[in-house]
Amino acid sequence: xxxxxxAMGGDHGPRVTVAGAAEALSRDTSGRLRFVLHGDEALIAPxxxxxxxxxxxxxxxxxxxxxxxxEKPAQALRRKGTSLFAAIASVKARxxxxxxxxxxxxxxxxxSKMLLKMMTDxxxxxxxxxxxxxxxxxMGTVLDVGANVTSDANQLIEFAVMGxxxxxxxxxxxxxxxxxxxxxxxxxxxxxxxREAHRILREGVDGINYHGFVEGDDIGxxxxxxxxxxxxxxxxxxxxxxxxxxxxxxxxxxxxxxxxLAMAGALLASSALKKMARSVDPGAANGGxxxxxxxxxxxxxxxxxxxxxxxxxxxxxxxxxxxxxxxIRQALAQVNSAHGLKSDTVPADKAVDEKVx
Amino acid sequence: xxxxxxAMGGDHGPRVTVAGAAEALSRDTSGRLRFVLHGDEALIAPxxxxxxxxxxxxxxxxxxxxxxxxEKPAQALRRKGTSLFAAIASVKARxxxxxxxxxxxxxxxxxSKMLLKMMTDxxxxxxxxxxxxxxxxxMGTVLDVGANVTSDANQLIEFAVMGxxxxxxxxxxxxxxxxxxxxxxxxxxxxxxxREAHRILREGVDGINYHGFVEGDDIGxxxxxxxxxxxxxxxxxxxxxxxxxxxxxxxxxxxxxxxxLAMAGALLASSALKKMARSVDPGAANGGxxxxxxxxxxxxxxxxxxxxxxxxxxxxxxxxxxxxxxxIRQALAQVNSAHGLKSDTVPADKAVDEKVx
Numbered sequence: 139x140x141x142x143x144x145a146m147g148g149d150h151g152p153r154v155t156v157a158g159a160a161e162a163l164s165r166d167t168s169g170r171l172r173f174v175l176h177g178d179e180a181l182i183a184p185x186x187x188x189x190x191x192x193x194x195x196x197x198x199x200x201x202x203x204x205x206x207x208x209e210k211p212a213q214a215l216r217r218k219g220t221s222l223f224a225a226i227a228s229v230k231a232r233x234x235x236x237x238x239x240x241x242x243x244x245x246x247x248x249x250s251k252m253l254l255k256m257m258t259d260x261x262x263x264x265x266x267x268x269x270x271x272x273x274x275x276x277m278g279t280v281l282d283v284g285a286n287v288t289s290d291a292n293q294l295i296e297f298a299v300m301g302x303x304x305x306x307x308x309x310x311x312x313x314x315x316x317x318x319x320x321x322x323x324x325x326x327x328x329x330x331x332x333r334e335a336h337r338i339l340r341e342g343v344d345g346i347n348y349h350g351f352v353e354g355d356d357i358g359x360x361x362x363x364x365x366x367x368x369x370x371x372x373x374x375x376x377x378x379x380x381x382x383x384x385x386x387x388x389x390x391x392x393x394x395x396x397x398x399l400a401m402a403g404a405l406l407a408s409s410a411l412k413k414m415a416r417s418v419d420p421g422a423a424n425g426g427x428x429x430x431x432x433x434x435x436x437x438x439x440x441x442x443x444x445x446x447x448x449x450x451x452x453x454x455x456x457x458x459x460x461x462x463x464x465x466i467r468q469a470l471a472q473v474n475s476a477h478g479l480k481s482d483t484v485p486a487d488k489a490v491d492e493k494v495x
Numbered sequence: 496x497x498x499x500x501x502a503m504g505g506d507h508g509p510r511v512t513v514a515g516a517a518e519a520l521s522r523d524t525s526g527r528l529r530f531v532l533h534g535d536e537a538l539i540a541p542x543x544x545x546x547x548x549x550x551x552x553x554x555x556x557x558x559x560x561x562x563x564x565x566e567k568p569a570q571a572l573r574r575k576g577t578s579l580f581a582a583i584a585s586v587k588a589r590x591x592x593x594x595x596x597x598x599x600x601x602x603x604x605x606x607s608k609m610l611l612k613m614m615t616d617x618x619x620x621x622x623x624x625x626x627x628x629x630x631x632x633x634m635g636t637v638l639d640v641g642a643n644v645t646s647d648a649n650q651l652i653e654f655a656v657m658g659x660x661x662x663x664x665x666x667x668x669x670x671x672x673x674x675x676x677x678x679x680x681x682x683x684x685x686x687x688x689x690r691e692a693h694r695i696l697r698e699g700v701d702g703i704n705y706h707g708f709v710e711g712d713d714i715g716x717x718x719x720x721x722x723x724x725x726x727x728x729x730x731x732x733x734x735x736x737x738x739x740x741x742x743x744x745x746x747x748x749x750x751x752x753x754x755x756l757a758m759a760g761a762l763l764a765s766s767a768l769k770k771m772a773r774s775v776d777p778g779a780a781n782g783g784x785x786x787x788x789x790x791x792x793x794x795x796x797x798x799x800x801x802x803x804x805x806x807x808x809x810x811x812x813x814x815x816x817x818x819x820x821x822x823i824r825q826a827l828a829q830v831n832s833a834h835g836l837k838s839d840t841v842p843a844d845k846a847v848d849e850k851v852x
Contacts, residue, residue, distance in 0.1 A: 273742055284678055287686045321641060321730040329644045329727060354734025358742040370686060371728050373678040377711025378732045379739040385630055385715040386743040386775070393771035394764055403764030407750070410757035414750035418743070 139170055139458055141451060142225040142234035145177035146204035147241025149441045152177060155240065156185035158438075158447025160192040165452060168459070171195060174234060176221040178202050199224055205245045207440060214245035215252055222246065226253050229433040235458035236434035238425075238451050240442055246435065247285060247428065254433040258296060258470055262286050264430050265297055265369065266437065267304050268376060269423030272360030277423060279305045279314070280357060282369035283376045285428070289368035291334035294318065298339060298346050299469040300429040301364040307460035308453055314363035317352030319371060327351065331368070344476065345469045380420065421446025425453030429466075434458055496527055496815055498808060499591035502534035503561035503578040504598025506798050509534060512597065513542035515795075515804030517549040522809060525816070528552060531591060533578040535559050556581055562602045564797060571602035572609055579603065583610045586790040592815035593791035595782075595808050597799055603792065604642060604785065611790040615653060615827055619643050621787050622654055622726065623794060624661050625733060626780030629717030634780060636662045636671070637714060639726035640733045642785070646725035648691035651675065655696060655703050656826040657786040658721040664817035665810055671720035674709030676728060684708065688725070701829045702822075737777065778803025782810030786823075791815055 145155045152175075159173050173196040175182050180202075186193045203219040217223060222241050228234040230253045239246050247263055256264070267281035281301045286293060298316050305314040318336055320328040325336065328351070339348040349362045354375060357365050367375070394404035404411070416422075420439075424446040428435040434457045438450035502512045509532075516530050530553040532539050543550045560576040574580060579598050585591040587610045596603050604620055613621070624638035638658045643650060655673050662671040675693055677685040682693065685708070696705040706719045711732060714722050724732070751761035761768070773779075777796075781803040785792040791814045795807035814820075 271742075273745065287678065287684075319731060321644065321727055327644075354731040354736075355738030355741075357735060358738035367731075370678055371731055374676060374711040374724075374728055374732055375735045378714060379711075379735050381712030381715035382736040382739040383743050384712075385628075386740050388630065389771050389775055390747050390768075393767045396767045396770075400764040400767035403760040403762065403767075406760030406763065407757040408760075410750045410753045410760075411747075413753075414746050418746055 139168070139455065140172045140174060140234040141454055141458070142174045142176060142228045142237040143451070144222045144225045144237065144239035144241055145175040145182050145198075146221040147239040147246075147440075148438065148447070149207070149240075150443070152181045152185045154442065154444050154447050156182060156189065156192070157444035158442070159196070159451055160189040161444055161448035162451035162455065163192055163195065165448075166455065171455065173197070174199050174225075174228060176201065176225040176228075177204065178221075199228070205242050207242050209242055209245060211242075211244040211248035214242065215248055223249060223253075226250055226433075226435065229435070230254055236436065236454035238436045238438060238447075238454045240438035240440050240447060240450070243284075243437060243440075246437055250428055250431055250433070250435045254431045254435070257430050257432055257467060264428035264435070265300060266426045267301055267429055268426045270357055270365070270376075270379075271418055271423060272358055274360035276360055276363075277309060278357065278360055278363055278365060279309070280365045280367070280372060280376065281429065282367065282372050283426065284369050284373035286369040288370065290331050291338065294331065294335035294366055294368070295338055295343060295346075295473060296430070296470060297366045298335075298343070298348070298364070299473060300466050301366055302346055303462050303465040303469065304427055304429060304457070305364050306465070307462040308456045309363070311363055313347045315347050315349045316364045316366060317349045317356065317362035319357075319365055319367035319375070320351040320353065322353065323351045335366075344472045345465075383418070383420075419446075421449060423449075425450030427453065427457060432463075434463070496525065496812065497529045497531060497591040498811055498815070499531050499533060499582040499585045499594040500808070501579045501582045501594065501596035501598055502532040502539050502555075504596040504603075504797075505795065505804070506564070506597075507800070509538045509542045511799060511801050511804050513539060513546065513549070514801035515799070516553070516808055517546040518801055518805035519808035519812065520549050520552065522805075523812065528812065530554075531556050531582075531585060533558065533582040533585075534561060535578075556585070562599050564599050566599055566602060568599075568601040568605035571599065572605055580606060580610075583607055583790075583792065586792070587611055593793065593811040595793045595795060595804075595811045597795035597797050597804060597807070600641075600794060600797075603794055607785055607788055607790070607792045611788045611792070614787050614789055614824060621785035621792070622657060623783045624658055624786055625783045626665075627714055627722070627733075627736075628775055628780060629715055631717035633717055633720075634666060635714065635717055635720055635722060636666070637722045637724070637729060637733065638786065639724065639729050640783065641726050641730035643726040645727065647688050648695065651688065651692035651723055651725070652695060652700060652703075652830060653787070653827060654723045655692075655700070655705070655721070656830060657823050658723055659703055660819050660822040660826065661784055661786060661814070662721050663822070664819040665813045666720070668720060670704045672704050672706045673721045673723060674706045674713060674719035676714075676722055676724035676732070677708040677710065679710065680708045692723075701833065702826045740775070740777075776803075778806060780806075782807030784810060784814060789820075791820070 179200040265282035536557040622639035793811040
């Protein structure tokens, strides 16, 4: 399996992306993993030299052009020589099974859509799914968290299909439960789009284990495995939760530094607190797939450090090793024929494996 | 000033509502506060007997009918003898300056709208504002958190007007800053309604100190004083934040109980932790006004204990003591004439004070 890495993307570039690839490799048991690191050889090679295990299975695809974090997507589309362009194009060309980038989200979305095309013409752009730790100690999936600003009932159902396939592939649960995010659990609650999607899902959609409406606090409770919502609400819910988690964490930290007695207490509890902190490190949930594309594209947080970036790489590996693309394609085709949704799915290309050795 | 209390509302009824009124009274310095407690005298009188200060300024408006927490709003509208109906009707009749209820939200909304009428015919139903603690140590205002499921640009601007008047009245800040919740800060981000509201607010609306777009994590940062959003997004953001805060709190609590050493540490830090816990008790932010009505209606959480309920009563007192209703009416009239919004404001009635002695 070949993973293309946009080595220049993110706030830290090759220092993090190369080390992150190495960390993901160290967790791999297949022995068949290979990496292509797209970017400036002068910057990548010194990082790679420190990591012999990675060096043995990685090649550098050199380019000295890269997309800045604040570059406009329209401009990024025209620059064919950039590391991100080349990395995505390698998935299109079936030279790689998946691409991972911590770079400019807008450019990643636009380039992925242009080069790989959407599986269904219903989707304005790829949906982003994210991992969301919950009280049950598991990791839920929430989508869309930022791509499609308005979503009709068809799109919400497609998110349910894609979220199910993603959760199965990456979290290993065969029939993940799906909930539609709403302001209440009764059938009459919410706006028209969400009620229509609820009606169709409740009637039964092949392959979707539908639970019903869920509310904002159900995400963290882990009431369902996959929470479906439009990109506007999903993005705001995600950022609100991140802000709230940081706020509460800082309050605890502040309290534990507020008096000498509290500081002594914190010192005694430090080992337990550190263990807890790692268990809810946002980096554990890093790696948001761009769903609905003909090809696997995983977005890492721009500010990710090596461990967090390695988790995004592992998401790409899990997806590439699974039947995820096939599942989505088949499920969408079934949904469309059974419920008369207007999406057209694009026929599957021949497998990447036929081309990459 | 007369505050009508729906003494039967909420999960705990008179035990909490009567004690909460007493606690709000104990913080009042005006010496002019009076309460009318609507509900079953047989249940209210024993509670009141324990609280001589409150008993001296309270009267009981007896009824043995009350609205169940799960009763349908349509049914509640027809039951004129309930404690909630009577309490809201007393505001309509100018026998009280404000009403506070911890009861059935749907019934409270429907009855308030039917009896008091909306100030503008633009609003489908009252907007609910909530207090939101932030990193700056202050309390922000977020609206709408659950009433209007879809909101056009006009409604969002009306929320900005009402949120400004509420924040000024209750939080005491003369020119609170206002942000529109969106998925990014650039002008092109978001759906049509939010971009149109942004365009109008940026041009300048009298009385609104507009900051611009804000994102989910800006709510907890306290980037602005008043965050405006539609009721669907606002409700989900609020419940997601409540769920996240509880989750992170429980993680810390769990960690501090996970080993004997951590438990010893928690014991040393317990005084600092308790102080912190109280500062972010959700009860501190209890009391969400139903905005846009001809009359002051404050909703308390159904599960509120006496201290939390007392904060909702204090919100009602602050609103009733301020020029809040007049401010909203005037600001809406100015907005409508300057920007051609289609809302009609209803002329102000004569002040309650003329009627209640």
